[in-house]
Amino acid sequence: MEARGKVKLVTAGPDSDMSLGWFSSAARNGQEDADARNFVGIHVGGPTRVGHYFIPQFATAKGAGKVDKGPILTPGKVFDWSLVYDPAANAGHGEMRVTLGEESVTLSLKPGQKAEGASFDRFGLFTSTAGGQMVKIYLDDLTYTAGAAPP
Numbered sequence: 001m002e003a004r005g006k007v008k009l010v011t012a013g014p015d016s017d018m019s020l021g022w023f024s025s026a027a028r029n030g031q032e033d034a035d036a037r038n039f040v041g042i043h044v045g046g047p048t049r050v051g052h053y054f055i056p057q058f059a060t061a062k063g064a065g066k067v068d069k070g071p072i073l074t075p076g077k078v079f080d081w082s083l084v085y086d087p088a089a090n091a092g093h094g095e096m097r098v099t100l101g102e103e104s105v106t107l108s109l110k111p112g113q114k115a116e117g118a119s120f121d122r123f124g125l126f127t128s129t130a131g132g133q134m135v136k137i138y139l140d141d142l143t144y145t146a147g148a149a150p151p
Contacts, residue, residue, distance in 0.1 A: 023039045061118055095108050125137075
């Protein structure tokens with residue numbers, strides 16, 4: 001799975017965050033715990049003292065993972081970005097790599113996490129279900145991989 005494009009953070013409130021990537025529409029419609037399942041993508045957020053990290057994050061059907069820090073999305077600046085999830089990397093356990101401008105961060109899945117499974121039927125943006133404020137962000141030249149529609 002791959003996604004890329006350009007991103008510009010216009011403004012964001014303290015303790016605000018959002019996500020960009022593949023997810024389950026059932027999670028976004030209140031049928032599941034939206035922040036705990038079925039997501040592969042990028043988390044934009046972080047402690048207010050730092051700003052807004054642009055980091056890989058995933059949530060399987062049973063658990064989740066993300067890195068603690070990574071590239072910072074500076075407001076007002078346009079960045080090229082990319083996300084690559086390679087299920088064969090990391091000795092077959094899977095790996096996510098996010099690049100923002102010239103900086104990259106890698107999230108290696110732990111043994112067994114990939115086998116927990118996840119279901120995706122959408123690609124897009126969404127906000128956290130708890131706390132925070134608004135995030136105003138622009139995306140351009142967006143491309144992403146998508147699977148075939150079910151028969």
